[in-house]
Amino acid sequence: xxxxxxxxxxxxxxxxxxxxxxxxxxxxxxxxxxxxxxxxxxxxxxxxxxxxxxxxxxxxxxxxxxxxxxxxxxxxxxxxxxxxxxxxxxxxxxxxxxxxxxxxxxxxxxxxxxxxxxxxxxxxxxxxxxxxxxxxxxxxxxxxxxxxxxxxxxxxxxxxxxxxxxxxxxxxxxxxxxxxxxxxxxxxxxxxxxxxxxxxxxxxxxxxxxxxxxxxxxxxxxxxxxxxxxxxxxxxxxxxxxxxxxxxxxxxxxxxxxxx
Amino acid sequence: xxxxxxxxxxxxxxxxxxxxxxxxxxxxxxxxxxxxxxxxxxxxxxxxxxxxxxxxxxxxxxxxxxxxxxxxxxxxxxxxxxxxxxxxxxxxxxxxxxxxxxxxxxxxxxxxxxxxxxxxxxxxxxxxxxxxxxxxxxxxxxxxxxxxxxxxxxxxxxxxxxxxxxxxxxxxxxxxxxxxxxxxxxxxxxxxxxxxxxxxxxxxxxxxxxxxxxxxxxxxxxxxxxxxxxxxxxxxxxxxxxxxxxxxxxxxxxxxxxxxxxxxxxxxxxxxxxxxxxxxxxxxxxxxxxxxxxxxxxxxxxxxxxxxxxxxxxxxxxxxxxxxxxxxxxxxxxxxxxxxxxxxxxxxxxxxxxxxxxxxxxxxxxxxxxxxxxxxxxxxxxxxxxxxxxxxxxxxxxxxxxxxxxxxxxxxxxxxxxxxxxxxxxxxxxxxxxxxxxxxxxxxxxxxxx
Numbered sequence: 001x002x003x004x005x006x007x008x009x010x011x012x013x014x015x016x017x018x019x020x021x022x023x024x025x026x027x028x029x030x031x032x033x034x035x036x037x038x039x040x041x042x043x044x045x046x047x048x049x050x051x052x053x054x055x056x057x058x059x060x061x062x063x064x065x066x067x068x069x070x071x072x073x074x075x076x077x078x079x080x081x082x083x084x085x086x087x088x089x090x091x092x093x094x095x096x097x098x099x100x101x102x103x104x105x106x107x108x109x110x111x112x113x114x115x116x117x118x119x120x121x122x123x124x125x126x127x128x129x130x131x132x133x134x135x136x137x138x139x140x141x142x143x144x145x146x147x148x149x150x151x152x153x154x155x156x157x158x159x160x161x162x163x164x165x166x167x168x169x170x171x172x173x174x175x176x177x178x179x180x181x182x183x184x185x186x187x188x189x190x191x192x193x194x195x196x197x198x199x200x201x202x203x204x205x206x207x208x209x210x211x212x213x214x215x216x217x218x219x220x221x222x223x224x225x226x227x228x229x230x231x232x233x234x235x236x237x238x239x240x241x242x243x244x245x246x247x248x249x250x251x252x253x254x255x256x257x258x259x260x
Numbered sequence: 261x262x263x264x265x266x267x268x269x270x271x272x273x274x275x276x277x278x279x280x281x282x283x284x285x286x287x288x289x290x291x292x293x294x295x296x297x298x299x300x301x302x303x304x305x306x307x308x309x310x311x312x313x314x315x316x317x318x319x320x321x322x323x324x325x326x327x328x329x330x331x332x333x334x335x336x337x338x339x340x341x342x343x344x345x346x347x348x349x350x351x352x353x354x355x356x357x358x359x360x361x362x363x364x365x366x367x368x369x370x371x372x373x374x375x376x377x378x379x380x381x382x383x384x385x386x387x388x389x390x391x392x393x394x395x396x397x398x399x400x401x402x403x404x405x406x407x408x409x410x411x412x413x414x415x416x417x418x419x420x421x422x423x424x425x426x427x428x429x430x431x432x433x434x435x436x437x438x439x440x441x442x443x444x445x446x447x448x449x450x451x452x453x454x455x456x457x458x459x460x461x462x463x464x465x466x467x468x469x470x471x472x473x474x475x476x477x478x479x480x481x482x483x484x485x486x487x488x489x490x491x492x493x494x495x496x497x498x499x500x501x502x503x504x505x506x507x508x509x510x511x512x513x514x515x516x517x518x519x520x521x522x523x524x525x526x527x528x529x530x531x532x533x534x535x536x537x538x539x540x541x542x543x544x545x546x547x548x549x550x551x552x553x554x555x556x557x558x559x560x561x562x563x564x565x566x567x568x569x570x571x572x573x574x575x576x577x578x579x580x581x582x583x584x585x586x587x588x589x590x591x592x593x594x595x596x597x598x599x600x601x602x603x604x605x606x607x608x609x610x611x612x613x614x615x616x617x618x619x620x621x622x623x624x625x626x627x628x629x630x631x632x633x634x635x636x637x638x639x640x641x642x643x644x645x646x647x648x649x650x651x652x653x654x655x656x657x658x659x660x661x662x663x664x665x666x667x668x669x670x671x672x673x674x675x676x677x678x679x680x681x682x683x684x685x686x687x688x689x690x691x692x693x694x695x696x697x698x699x700x701x702x703x704x705x706x707x708x709x710x
Binding site: 021054057058059078079081083085089090091094095096097100101104105107108110112113114115116140142156160 | 437447
């Protein structure tokens with residue numbers, strides 16, 4: 001599969017390798033994400049799913065690889081990419097309310113040094129309304145339930161009005177109602193022609209929720225239309241053990257380095 | 261308060277003003293240090309600037325302020341850079357790498373200063389404790405007024421820090437809360453971090469000379485930490501931290517004059533006392549903070565356990581009445597059945613009598629109609645829960661009582677109705693006891709039993 005740099009392709013990754021201290025976390029990842037699709041990224045723990053999203057957004061250094069977002073570098077297309085980090089990645093005791101968190105999605109539009117204006121707050125409130133928790137806008141964020149916190153994050157992504165969304169485990173530890181709300185919003189995004197790349201852990205719901213799937217375990221085991229790719233054999237190859245030889249060789253490299 | 265009789269606005273006024281300005285400047289930035297969980301960095305930077313002072317002295321050969329100031333700020337920023345770098349390279353946590361960096365730099369600074377001590381009065385003690393009491397003596401002329409140099413300098417720092425926090429409020433907020441998001445929306449979190457560190461270094465160095473290290477380290481952390489206990493809104497937290505910082509500066513100077521006289525001493529160091537005052541304010545905030553305060557939490561837990569005991573009392577009386585048991589229990593019998601201590605039960609009974617839910621007649625505790633109505637709701641919740649646990653959740657019948665006992669206290673009318681619907685409006689619980697109706701006098705249950 002060769003990477004396609006065309007401006008039609010929301011996300012094109014070519015030969016991406018990420019390593020922490022020489023230990024590869026992602027290895028030779030290449031894929032093109034089709035426009036207007038809901039893409040599930042599935043794989044075992046430690047397969048590098050979150051790392052993939054972070055590497056795309058330059059949040060962690062890459063050992064090699066080329067990332068194209070709508071045909072240009074991520075830096076040039078930053079405003080077209082919305083990010084929903086893992087819920088545990090922030091301190092929920094931070095003294096802000098839900099509306100504040102959502103408004104943060106608009107800070108680029110607000111601009112350096114400008115205060116948040118009424119229309120930004122209105123937009124944020126409308127987004128909270130879309131995820132069904134407008135009445136909790138003024139609640140301090142530690143007083144929200146896990147599902148409500150996730151909805152807050154989702155509302156923040158909505159106000160960003162991006163074309164490509166990268167979401168890290170939005171369905172992790174949320175209640176059933178929130179899960180339904182999230183999937184409804186994802187489908188709404190898709191209808192507007194937006195693309196969402198979603199790290200997902202619940203295999204059962206993959207065929208229902210996504211129309212394109214990336215099976216990841218350090219490298220891309222398979223990717224493509226859910227109906228073609230989400231097969232028992234592919235799942236077995238994804239979850240049936242790590243790349244033990246690759247790990248062994250990287251361990252050998254580290255031993256060699258230490259003995260030098 | 262005869263010690264305060266010697267208060268002289270000419271002298272004490274300037275000392276307090278210098279303390280307040282230092283407290284305000286430090287507290288403004290301190291909020292973001294506390295929220296980023298890097299309170300130590302203020303401490304680290306203000307110690308680490310020492311070699312900067314010394315090196316600047318060696319290079320410029322004078323004690324004039326500007327080169328010393330620049331040298332110190334530069335080293336302060338280097339501290340932040342080194343800390344990040346060692347954390348990345350050495351794979352140790354932030355605290356450990358900070359500890360390595362600032363102790364090394366501080367030690368280097370001491371060595372340099374002692375080397376210089378032969379030639380000049382650059383005294384480590386003075387740097388650490390400062391000389392806030394001497395504030396009024398060292399003056400400069402600004403626009404026709406004779407002002408203490410420390411006040412002018414700290415005033416400038418307050419203006420600088422206030423402008424920084426106001427202008428970059430939103431950027432500081434987002435990069436402290438979610439650095440990854442800040443970076444993806446185009447506000448580079450790392451740059452904000454270094455900008456903040458530069459200002460911390462400027463504040464530390466400016467305060468250093470005049471009011472000493474201890475005060476600025478305390479003021480960078482303590483007022484903000486206290487404000488964090490008192491509110492859960494960022495603007496309010498910043499405002500409060502400024503007020504608390506200023507208050508502890510005033511209280512500290514007054515304390516330094518007054519407190520030692522109680523023990524028969526002359527006045528003590530003002531900067532130290534200001535830091536102590538800030539510490540006391542933090543202690544009060546930790547104890548009485550509205551949401552996280554220790555006392556408040558304790559009282560809330562007590563209240564909950566008392567209200568549960570009160571419900572247990574009316575529930576027990578209701579069940580005893582239901583079985584028609586005679587004689588009616590007295591207080592001692594209740595105490596034994598509920599395993600409560602005497603004082604708590606006495607309190608709870610007094611409260612129930614005040615609410616008109618029980619009366620005490622001839623030593624026996626009796627339910628009033630009002631108490632019976634509340635008890636009926638509780639017993640109904642309890643038995644509905646038992647039924648639900650058996651039929652819907654599949655819990656073993658022997659183990660349901662304790663679970664229902666807990667759940668009944670948190671079940672309101674709406675939840676009871678849902679329970680009733682989920683279990684098909686039953687009349688008998690799994691133990692064979694009747695489930696009381698929602699309102700007294702109403703026929704229990706909906707569906708006819710057959």
